[in-house]
Amino acid sequence: MKFTDRLWRSVEDIWNGYLEHPFVDGLGAGTLDEEKFQHWLKQDYVYLMEYSRLMAIGADKAPDLKTMQMFSELLHGTLHGEMALHRAYAAEFGISEAVLLETRPSAVNTAYTSYMLNHASRGDAAAVAACLLACAWSYNFIGNHLVKKYPNQENNPYKQWVDTYSGEDFTELNGTAMTLLNELAEGKPERELEALEEIVVTTSLYEYMFWDMCEKKEAWPVQAKL
Numbered sequence: 237m238k239f240t241d242r243l244w245r246s247v248e249d250i251w252n253g254y255l256e257h258p259f260v261d262g263l264g265a266g267t268l269d270e271e272k273f274q275h276w277l278k279q280d281y282v283y284l285m286e287y288s289r290l291m292a293i294g295a296d297k298a299p300d301l302k303t304m305q306m307f308s309e310l311l312h313g314t315l316h317g318e319m320a321l322h323r324a325y326a327a328e329f330g331i332s333e334a335v336l337l338e339t340r341p342s343a344v345n346t347a348y349t350s351y352m353l354n355h356a357s358r359g360d361a362a363a364v365a366a367c368l369l370a371c372a373w374s375y376n377f378i379g380n381h382l383v384k385k386y387p388n389q390e391n392n393p394y395k396q397w398v399d400t401y402s403g404e405d406f407t408e409l410n411g412t413a414m415t416l417l418n419e420l421a422e423g424k425p426e427r428e429l430e431a432l433e434e435i436v437v438t439t440s441l442y443e444y445m446f447w448d449m450c451e452k453k454e455a456w457p458v459q460a461k462l
């Protein structure tokens with residue numbers, strides 16, 4: 237059994253919770269409030285910058301060239317692929333990149349990235365891969381679910397979102413993230429596997445909180461300047 241099969245059993249209930257979340261369902265149905273989506277776009281842009289640092293740490297800690305290449309592929313996919321999608325969406329709403337970059341990350345956003353960066357800097361390459369996994373895999377899981385539930389995406393303003401995360405490029409990136417962790421976890425003692433599992437469960441819980449933060453448009457109570 238692959239390590240990711242074991243992980244699936246521990247996160248399945250949390251991930252099914254995403255599918256019932258009004259923000260996620262609204263993306264598929266096309267009914268999501270535009271301001272909530274813009275909140276996600278801004279928060280996610282700065283999230284992805286911090287998330288990208290993880291893969292740079294992973295490349296540094298990688299035991300061999302092949303692993304370095306996999307971390308680098310994910311890094312490139314995020315900085316140049318996924319963030320380009322965010323820029324394109326923002327432009328449609330008349331939001332410039334400068335405005336995206338001014339976003340002050342919310343408390344949940346900060347807690348999530350700090351948690352991952354903390355584990356990534358303390359742990360080995362497998363810990364870094366564990367930090368990355370829920371993000372890549374759960375968006376692909378959500379995208380695939382939404383195309384199945386809402387096959388007619390013609391009039392959905394979030395069609396591009398659904399297409400992107402269920403599409404070939406992201407399915408491939410997710411495959412890389414899964415293979416990376418499966419390979420790095422191989423031969424590890426049970427105690428270490430449990431620690432990796434704990435990271436994947438915690439990041440899965442943070443993913444839920446991130447959706448909820450966007451649904452509630454949570455930000456700091458006082459909009460101080462950065």
Ligand SMILES: Cc1ncc(C[n+]2csc(CCO)c2C)c(N)n1
Pocket residue numbers: 280283284287310313314315318370371372373375376406409410443446
């Ligand atoms: C909070 C949050 N979680 C996950 C993703 C999705 N995601 C992050 S990295 C990656 C793979 C390579 O870009 C994917 C699909 C997101 N955008 N925001």
